[in-house]
Amino acid sequence: MDHNGAYHDEDGKRKDMNDNTQRSNTRKNPSRPLMAFTGGGSGGHVFPALGVLDELGSDFSRKYRLIWLGSSGGIEERIVTEQGINFKGLPAGKLRRYLSLRNLFDALKFFSGIVLALLYFLKNRPVLLFSKGGFVSVAPVIAAGLLGIPVISHESDVDPGLATRINRRFTKVQCIPFPESARFYPAGLRVETTGNPVRKDILRGERSQGLKIAGFDGTRPVLLVQGGSLGARQINSFIREHREELLAHMDIIHQTGEKDSQRLSSTEDFQGYFARPFFSREYPHILAAADLVLSRSGAGSLWELGITGKPSFFIPLTEGARGDQMRNARYAEERGVARVFHQKDPGCKGLDELAGALITAAGDAELRKTMALPWSEVVHPHGGRNIAEIVREFLPEEEV
Ligand SMILES: CC(=O)N[C@H]1[C@@H](OP(=O)(O)OP(=O)(O)OC[C@H]2O[C@@H](n3ccc(=O)[nH]c3=O)[C@H](O)[C@@H]2O)O[C@H](CO)[C@@H](O)[C@@H]1O
Numbered sequence: 001m002d003h004n005g006a007y008h009d010e011d012g013k014r015k016d017m018n019d020n021t022q023r024s025n026t027r028k029n030p031s032r033p034l035m036a037f038t039g040g041g042s043g044g045h046v047f048p049a050l051g052v053l054d055e056l057g058s059d060f061s062r063k064y065r066l067i068w069l070g071s072s073g074g075i076e077e078r079i080v081t082e083q084g085i086n087f088k089g090l091p092a093g094k095l096r097r098y099l100s101l102r103n104l105f106d107a108l109k110f111f112s113g114i115v116l117a118l119l120y121f122l123k124n125r126p127v128l129l130f131s132k133g134g135f136v137s138v139a140p141v142i143a144a145g146l147l148g149i150p151v152i153s154h155e156s157d158v159d160p161g162l163a164t165r166i167n168r169r170f171t172k173v174q175c176i177p178f179p180e181s182a183r184f185y186p187a188g189l190r191v192e193t194t195g196n197p198v199r200k201d202i203l204r205g206e207r208s209q210g211l212k213i214a215g216f217d218g219t220r221p222v223l224l225v226q227g228g229s230l231g232a233r234q235i236n237s238f239i240r241e242h243r244e245e246l247l248a249h250m251d252i253i254h255q256t257g258e259k260d261s262q263r264l265s266s267t268e269d270f271q272g273y274f275a276r277p278f279f280s281r282e283y284p285h286i287l288a289a290a291d292l293v294l295s296r297s298g299a300g301s302l303w304e305l306g307i308t309g310k311p312s313f314f315i316p317l318t319e320g321a322r323g324d325q326m327r328n329a330r331y332a333e334e335r336g337v338a339r340v341f342h343q344k345d346p347g348c349k350g351l352d353e354l355a356g357a358l359i360t361a362a363g364d365a366e367l368r369k370t371m372a373l374p375w376s377e378v379v380h381p382h383g384g385r386n387i388a389e390i391v392r393e394f395l396p397e398e399e400v
Contacts, residue, residue: 023298028358033396034124037148038140039132040076040092044228044300046333048156049132050083051197051384069117071136071218082280088247090116092136113139114279121147126150128394131171133163145170150394154387156299156330157324160183172394175387177299178331192287192390196303197385201284203381204305210289214274216251223311224290226255228298228317234343235294235315242355245338247272248352250362253286255279268363292361292368294354297340299328306379312338312363313354336374 019129039045046068053061065086068077072089080087086199090113093106117140131137131153144151154175155164170172174185175194185191203355205234211218223246227235236256239246246252251272279286287293287308295301296313305312316325328347332338342348349357361368 032128038137040070040136044070045134046199050199054200054383055388117143141167159208194386197384205284205288209285221291228296297325306375311368311370
């Protein structure tokens with residue numbers, strides 16, 4: 001990729017950043033060494049790896065074939081193939097924390113995932129496996145560990161998820177977001193505080209483009225409401241309840257997720273309200289148009305809102321989750337860059353205070369500036385570069 005953000009294909013032809021084949025690696029050339037990636041279950045387990053690939057650059061994509069091992073039909077398959085990266089689907093169950101007959105089927109899927117990954121690796125011998133976590137990553141990581149293929153693992157959250165905890169036995173280097181996260185890993189494992197990688201497109205969004213997509217004229221402050229890669233029912237209910245009150249003070253762009261999109265976008269005739277299930281290539285422009293953001297506190301969103309300096313209001317996902325989003329959100333709030341709201345957690349402001357807080361911030365540009373300023377002390381844009389340096393340590397010398 002050159003400094004203008006354009007890529008060059010194998011014949012040296014320049015490609016625009018909006019070209020779907022920008023990371024194109026689908027041309028088969030078996031003589032090139034293979035680098036494998038794994039992870040999935042949500043966008044948060046895929047998008048950060050694109051930030052690492054951006055830093056490895058077009059030279060790397062010319063010299064290496066890339067393969068992503070994920071669950072067939074999962075969100076990772078769509079994101080990765082959209083980026084022109086080869087995808088291999090593996091059977092992957094869910095890791096449930098309760099008894100269910102489905103656990104038996106999922107255990108079978110899990111073991112067949114290990115066998116399939118072993119067979120794939122034996123045949124194709126990748127030089128390295130980069131794991132972005134999520135349960136689907138466990139089988140390939142175990143297979144790589146058994147075959148002595150080096151594994152670099154990256155965890156985006158303050159504390160590791162179950163997949164990362166299992167994977168660390170097979171991992172050569174564990175990359176973490178914050179220095180405070182190191183305490184969750186055993187002594188003897190090489191742990192590197194790299195930060196979280198963010199895909200470069202995120203910094204290339206244009207406000208005017210975002211306003212155009214939403215059909216807004218930019219005279220009123222814009223609130224972006226987003227629920228992570230899958231949408232968020234609780235946030236959607238909040239917006240349904242308070243939409244008219246909020247629309248009296250601001251325009252709203254709302255990423256609803258697929259499940260709620262019908263219910264919310266059927267009422268799209270509200271003036272100043274624009275809803276879509278998911279923003280794909282437009283997302284950086286949509287983010288650039290936002291003056292303030294109401295969001296889940298997945299680690300991916302947290303870093304992207306941070307490096308683009310957005311005043312942020314979080315409703316962490318807690319139902320059925322291990323509490324990672326609450327810890328991410330609190331980490332940001334303690335450092336003064338976000339406000340955290342929750343229905344049940346007594347340590348947070350209640351949702352009944354949220355509409356008022358958003359209206360106050362929308363009407364006060366100085367307050368928004370004060371809220372956004374300390375972000376640069378919490379996150380940084382070098383996560384991808386830091387991880388790319390570690391990746392290079394493991395590549396055969398003549399290929400780097
Ligand atoms: C339900 C679940 O397990 N959530 C986890 C998941 O978050 P999840 O994937 O839901 O959310 P994240 O905030 O981490 O990532 C969302 C990603 O989606 C992208 N985006 C979002 C909206 C949109 O319209 N278009 C778009 O491209 C954002 O740019 C971002 O990169 O992984 C995170 C990182 O491991 C964890 O912290 C979360 O706890």
